[in-house]
Amino acid sequence: xxxxxxxxxxxxxxxxxxxxxxxxxxLFFFIIVVSLFPLGVGPEPDLLRKLAPxxxxxxxxxxxxxxxxxxxADDHRDGTLEQxxxxxxPLGLVVTGKVIAHWLVSGLPLALIAPxxxxxxxxxxxxxxxxxxxxxxxxxxxxxxxxxxxxLTLGLRGGGVLLSLLVLPLYIPVLIFGAGAVxxxxxxxxxxxxLSLLAAITFASLGFAxxxxxxxxxxALE
Amino acid sequence: MKDRFNLYRxxxxxTFYPLAGALIPYFVAVSVVFGLAGLWLGxxxxxxxxxxxxxxRIIFIHVPASWMSMFIYLVMAFWAAIxxxxxxxxxxxxxxxxxxxxxxxxxxxxxxxxxxxxxxWGAWWVWDARLTSELILLFLYIGYMALTAAIDDQxxxxxxxxxxxxxxxxxxxxxxxxxxxxxxxxxxxSVNLAKSSMATTMLWGMLLMAMCFWMYSIAxxxxxxxxxxxxxxxxxxxxxxxxxxxxxxxxx
Numbered sequence: 001x002x003x004x005x006x007x008x009x010x011x012x013x014x015x016x017x018x019x020x021x022x023x024x025x026x027l028f029f030f031i032i033v034v035s036l037f038p039l040g041v042g043p044e045p046d047l048l049r050k051l052a053p054x055x056x057x058x059x060x061x062x063x064x065x066x067x068x069x070x071x072x073a074d075d076h077r078d079g080t081l082e083q084x085x086x087x088x089x090p091l092g093l094v095v096t097g098k099v100i101a102h103w104l105v106s107g108l109p110l111a112l113i114a115p116x117x118x119x120x121x122x123x124x125x126x127x128x129x130x131x132x133x134x135x136x137x138x139x140x141x142x143x144x145x146x147x148x149x150x151x152l153t154l155g156l157r158g159g160g161v162l163l164s165l166l167v168l169p170l171y172i173p174v175l176i177f178g179a180g181a182v183x184x185x186x187x188x189x190x191x192x193x194x195l196s197l198l199a200a201i202t203f204a205s206l207g208f209a210x211x212x213x214x215x216x217x218x219x220a221l222e
Numbered sequence: 223m224k225d226r227f228n229l230y231r232x233x234x235x236x237t238f239y240p241l242a243g244a245l246i247p248y249f250v251a252v253s254v255v256f257g258l259a260g261l262w263l264g265x266x267x268x269x270x271x272x273x274x275x276x277x278x279r280i281i282f283i284h285v286p287a288s289w290m291s292m293f294i295y296l297v298m299a300f301w302a303a304i305x306x307x308x309x310x311x312x313x314x315x316x317x318x319x320x321x322x323x324x325x326x327x328x329x330x331x332x333x334x335x336x337x338x339x340x341x342x343w344g345a346w347w348v349w350d351a352r353l354t355s356e357l358i359l360l361f362l363y364i365g366y367m368a369l370t371a372a373i374d375d376q377x378x379x380x381x382x383x384x385x386x387x388x389x390x391x392x393x394x395x396x397x398x399x400x401x402x403x404x405x406x407x408x409x410x411x412s413v414n415l416a417k418s419s420m421a422t423t424m425l426w427g428m429l430l431m432a433m434c435f436w437m438y439s440i441a442x443x444x445x446x447x448x449x450x451x452x453x454x455x456x457x458x459x460x461x462x463x464x465x466x467x468x469x470x471x472x473x474x
Contacts, residue, residue, distance in 0.1 A: 169362055
């Protein structure tokens with residue numbers, strides 16, 4: 001069971017490493033979107049400190065979404081996906097591997113770069129620690145829920161826009177608790193409660209979402 | 223064929239089509255009766271609220287619309303589950319027929335809520351838990367309709383849409399509680415079977431209006447499902463027979 005997951009992770013990471021431009025462009029999309037806000041709303045540190053959690057999280061949501069259409073599309077195009085579906089292993093485990101790989105190349109870099117962007121928003125040192133932790137805990141849920149959307153819109157015209165329409169409403173709890181954790185730290189309430197709920201959402205979606213995505217893939221491959 | 227009454231017989235579009243057609247006038251009539259009674263009770267009989275004045279009367283539209291928007295989503299999810307589990311044709315058609323009505327109800331609920339919020343809270347829109355989750359419900363309806371519209375193969379559209387509905391139904395409580403803990407201003411529910419905080423006439427007016435909306439939704443969903451059936455089953459004999467006497471020189 002673990003072997004198939006690690007095999008898929010290894011394969012997807014190798015493929016991603018051969019196309020590093022994709023990872024870097026999603027990361028720069030995140031940086032640029034975040035940098036646009038101070039230009040739009042003005043440079044007052046008080047205002048920026050208030051906006052930072054929400055802005056960083058919304059940008060993280062959008063950056064994760066950017067790479068979702070490719071989660072299954074390339075494998076679908078060259079027929080790999082059908083072979084994976086025919087393999088003796090449950091398709092849900094394969095999707096779990098792909099979700100983890102997607103998180104490693106899209107969610108993890110965001111968490112690593114987030115504190116640097118937080119400094120631009122004049123966040124306190126406590127918040128600068130909580131922010132990457134929250135993104136680290138929350139983004140796997142984004143990859144998991146996103147996989148369902150990616151599987152449902154596989155091979156459809158206008159798939160990218162449709163995907164955002166389906167997935168963004170489902171991302172809302174992650175956004176609320178993720179931004180809430182940072183916000184609570186900024187106001188001195190402590191973000192542990194939000195982080196626990198975020199972790200609960202992540203574990204639940206990592207457990208269930210791959211199977212829903214696998215069902216959607218089977219519908220798409222019929 | 224046994225002559226015994228069998229409900230499953232109506233799972234086939236060919237038998238459900240005439241049944242729906244025969245039932246529509248009744249649902250419309252019942253809806254109109256309930257609607258007139260509800261409006262009479264709500265607009266003329268129910269006393270003016272001592273806190274909110276006459277403006278509160280919008281709840282006779284607002285509350286039923288909100289109820290229906292949530293209820294229709296559950297019904298769609300139910301049909302989606304049936305369709306995915308038993309691979310029935312009619313379930314997907316029902317879900318698709320209900321979606322626009324559900325979206326309309328969610329929109330009505332938000333719209334009337336805004337009209338009510340302006341005099342009561344002094345704002346058209348506030349980022350409150352209930353408003354936000356109703357808005358997200360509207361997004362879910364729109365997402366479902368966009369997904370089913372984007373897929374040309376109807377069988378795949380039904381199944382993919384059904385899966386999305388089921389995912390959404392799991393998410394609705396999560397979304398609801400997350401926004402509830404996040405921020406709240408909307409008043410609590412006024413309807414409580416044991417001890418209602420509102421006058422009996424108001425409650426009855428609201429329930430009658432809810433029945434009116436419910437019957438309207440069924441009638442309109444039946445009308446829509448009949449068109450969907452004709453469109454999808456246009457290659458079958460029964461649709462040709464059905465249309466042969468309507469369109470002179472139409473389908474051969």
